[in-house]
Amino acid sequence: MENFSENSYAGFSEIDFINDPILQEWIIRPDEKSDQNWSSFLKAHPEKRQDVENAVRFLRALQFEPHEPDIKRIKECYDEHMSQVKASKPTKPIKMRNTRRPMYLYAAALLAAVVLFASLLYTFDRNSTAQIAVLTNYGEIKQVSLPDGSSVVLNAHSQVKYSATWNDEETREVWLTGEAFFNVKHLTDTRKTGSSQKKFLVHGEGFTIEVVGTSFDIRQRRGKTEVVLQTGKIILVRQQNPGQKIEMEPGDMLTYDIKDATIIRARTRPEEYSGWKEKKLFLNNPTLKEIVVYLEDNYGKNIVLESPEIGNKRIEGPIQLNNLDDALFIISTVLNTDIERKDSVILIRAK
Amino acid sequence: MKNFEERYSGDYESLYTGYFKKFFNYGRKFTEDNSLIEDSIQEVFLDIWNKQNTHIVIDSPTAYYFAAFRYTLFKNIKLQRRMGGLGQRDDEPVFSIEQRIISSEISEERRQKVQLALTILTSRQREVIFLRFFEGMSYEQIAGVLGITTKATYKIMYRSLSRLKEVLIIPIFIMFFFLD
Numbered sequence: 001m002e003n004f005s006e007n008s009y010a011g012f013s014e015i016d017f018i019n020d021p022i023l024q025e026w027i028i029r030p031d032e033k034s035d036q037n038w039s040s041f042l043k044a045h046p047e048k049r050q051d052v053e054n055a056v057r058f059l060r061a062l063q064f065e066p067h068e069p070d071i072k073r074i075k076e077c078y079d080e081h082m083s084q085v086k087a088s089k090p091t092k093p094i095k096m097r098n099t100r101r102p103m104y105l106y107a108a109a110l111l112a113a114v115v116l117f118a119s120l121l122y123t124f125d126r127n128s129t130a131q132i133a134v135l136t137n138y139g140e141i142k143q144v145s146l147p148d149g150s151s152v153v154l155n156a157h158s159q160v161k162y163s164a165t166w167n168d169e170e171t172r173e174v175w176l177t178g179e180a181f182f183n184v185k186h187l188t189d190t191r192k193t194g195s196s197q198k199k200f201l202v203h204g205e206g207f208t209i210e211v212v213g214t215s216f217d218i219r220q221r222r223g224k225t226e227v228v229l230q231t232g233k234i235i236l237v238r239q240q241n242p243g244q245k246i247e248m249e250p251g252d253m254l255t256y257d258i259k260d261a262t263i264i265r266a267r268t269r270p271e272e273y274s275g276w277k278e279k280k281l282f283l284n285n286p287t288l289k290e291i292v293v294y295l296e297d298n299y300g301k302n303i304v305l306e307s308p309e310i311g312n313k314r315i316e317g318p319i320q321l322n323n324l325d326d327a328l329f330i331i332s333t334v335l336n337t338d339i340e341r342k343d344s345v346i347l348i349r350a351k
Numbered sequence: 352m353k354n355f356e357e358r359y360s361g362d363y364e365s366l367y368t369g370y371f372k373k374f375f376n377y378g379r380k381f382t383e384d385n386s387l388i389e390d391s392i393q394e395v396f397l398d399i400w401n402k403q404n405t406h407i408v409i410d411s412p413t414a415y416y417f418a419a420f421r422y423t424l425f426k427n428i429k430l431q432r433r434m435g436g437l438g439q440r441d442d443e444p445v446f447s448i449e450q451r452i453i454s455s456e457i458s459e460e461r462r463q464k465v466q467l468a469l470t471i472l473t474s475r476q477r478e479v480i481f482l483r484f485f486e487g488m489s490y491e492q493i494a495g496v497l498g499i500t501t502k503a504t505y506k507i508m509y510r511s512l513s514r515l516k517e518v519l520i521i522p523i524f525i526m527f528f529f530l531d
Contacts, residue, residue: 018512021490028487058516061465062484064448067379073389074371078364081393085400133402137418138498300498343443343475344498 004037006044017055027059135159136178138300139324141277148172148185150200153277155179155219156298171199179219181274184211184232206258210235216248217274221297225256230270238263283321288313288335288348291327299324306349310337367396373486374420380481381444382428391424414488414495421496446478468518476511483508 004022017023026034042049134144136154144152147166154160158178166172172187187198200211204220214232218225227236229248236246236254240261248254253268276298283290289311292303301324305311313335321327331348332339340347371392378388398419428444448469469477475497482488482496490508494501 015513015516018516019509024483028484058519059484062469062480062515063465064380064481064485065466067376069372069375069385074368077371077389077393078367081367081396081400084393084397137495139500345443 004034004041006037006041009041009048010045012048012051014051014054014058017052018058020055023052023055024059027056130164131161132164133159133161138298146172146174148187148200150185151183153181155181155276157300171201173201173203175203176218177205177220179217179221179276181215181217181277182211183215206240207236207238207256210237217270222293223258225254225258227254227256228252228268228270228273230274283315286315287311288315288331288337291315291321291331292348294321295324295327300344302345304345304347306347310335310348310350370396370416373417377417377420377481377486378424380446380448380478381424384431387427387431388424391420391427394423394427395420411489411492411495414492417482417486417488417492417496418498443474445474446481447474448477464519465515468515471518472511472514476507476514479504479507480511480515 009017009020012020022034023038026038038052042052134142134154136142136156136158138157140156142154144154144160146152146162147164150172152160152174155178158176158180160180161175162173174182182202184200187200202209202211202218204218204225205223207225209216209218209227211232211234214234215230216232216234217228217230219227227234227248229250229252231250234248236248236256238244238256238261246254246263251267251270253266253273255264255266256262283294288305292305292311295301296303315330315334321330328339328341328346331337336351338349338351340349374392374395375385375388378391379385382388395416399416425444448466469480472480478497479493482493483490488496490504491501493508494504497504499507
């Protein structure tokens with residue numbers, strides 16, 4: 001929050017006061033400090049009193065009809081919510097019958113109880129390390145430092161999860177939805193003699209990537225995953241076919257479709273592919289449809305094409321997408337289209 | 352935001368009740384369908400509950416939950432429209448205010464004028480003013496709720512307040528509204 005500074009208000013008019021975040025804050029959350037600030041300002045500048053008073057009266061009048069829910073209804077909804085919560089973690093009741101059971105059944109029951117207790121202890125122990133989740137909104141990019149010093153650049157509308165602490169014995173593990181660029185630190189496994197690498201695993205939807213000190217990009221959008229390796233070496237394993245280990249070389253791009261389980265290997269320029277990190281995404285000879293998909297995924301807008309045909313229009317050569325406005329400008333000028341924006345919907349039509 | 356317990360020093364039920372009231376009031380600006388609002392609230396809380404063991408690194412829990420509720424409510428409103436086969440199904444829901452004139456008390460007069468003046472703003476302009484002056488959110492939080500930049504939020508707010516001010520200094524214009 002900016003600090004109160006009397007001098008900056010000398011040239012203010014009524015409308016300036018109305019739009020001043022500090023004066024607004026005083027109306028929303030008045031406290032002693034701001035009361036003092038404003039009264040001393042008005043003492044020093046009596047000529048501003050009328051403007052300030054008008055602004056205050058104007059802002060105080062901005063009220064909305066409140067809608068209050070029925071208190072009983074809230075309680076009902078709360079109870080319903082709690083039963084939903086319980087239903088999401090089902091506990092199975094044990095059935096009892098009133099007949100005599102042979103001795104071995106009791107033995108089995110006792111054994112089961114011991115196993116249950118042991119597994120409970122185990123899960124309790126595992127849960128004690130808390131998970132950290134970092135998420136990004138549409139249009140937002142975040143830099144995340146992992147406990148081992150590796151770094152993740154998280155693209156818009158994505159999430160990365162990991163344990164708060166990574167101790168020496170454990171494999172480093174990260175869960176990703178959306179898109180991120182990883183820069184993984186080399187770590188030697190202290191348990192083993194020799195110079196074996198400590199594992200770093202990235203879990204995505206339907207696959208896991210094993211990393212050996214590397215930088216690479218994972219893009220998971222709409223059931224499709226693309227992995228681009230910039231440096232080092234990674235191994236991709238799919239849940240559908242855990243036996244097959246796919247090794248990647250720098251510059252490789254693997255495209256993996258969850259629905260039809262196809263996997264395609266291609267060559268790409270990794271620096272350009274991961275250009276979104278600097279908010280500079282390069283697309284080579286993209287069709288309008290490809291650009292639209294990218295903009296929808298990263299800016300959360302609903303983009304409507306007037307006809308499917310204009311989606312096939314192609315921009316020759318590489319284009320750079322720095323932000324939504326630039327991208328729309330390129331689309332309107334290069335592809336000769338009209339763009340209409342209404343809240344979060346963008347309509348593109350041929351001129 | 353650190354973790355679940357730290358986020359809510361009180362008990363879970365009072366957290367639920369507090370947000371329920373806020374969400375209900377906010378939701379009613381977009382739809383009059385109470386059960387649709389309630390369903391959306393339940394969806395958001397189930398999500399909050401399921402995430403209680405994860406540490407979420409976000410700047411403002413309030414903005415985060417409002418954004419989640421807004422997203423869920425809009426999704427459900429659109430879904431309902433689609434099932435009802437209404438033509439305007441992909442339009443964003445509109446933030447509307449009721450033009451209910453309660454009494455002719457003098458103290459109420461100015462408030463009513465403002466209510467009427469608010470109707471000339473766009474849906475987004477009204478929503479920004481609501482989040483700032485009713486919910487008391489900061490510009491950064493509002494940006495988070497609407498999924499836009501803080502700079503854009505400043506711009507929208509400036510335009511809305513200036514437009515409102517324009518209308519409110521011409522009492523005769525307002526009078527016509529009243530006679531209508």
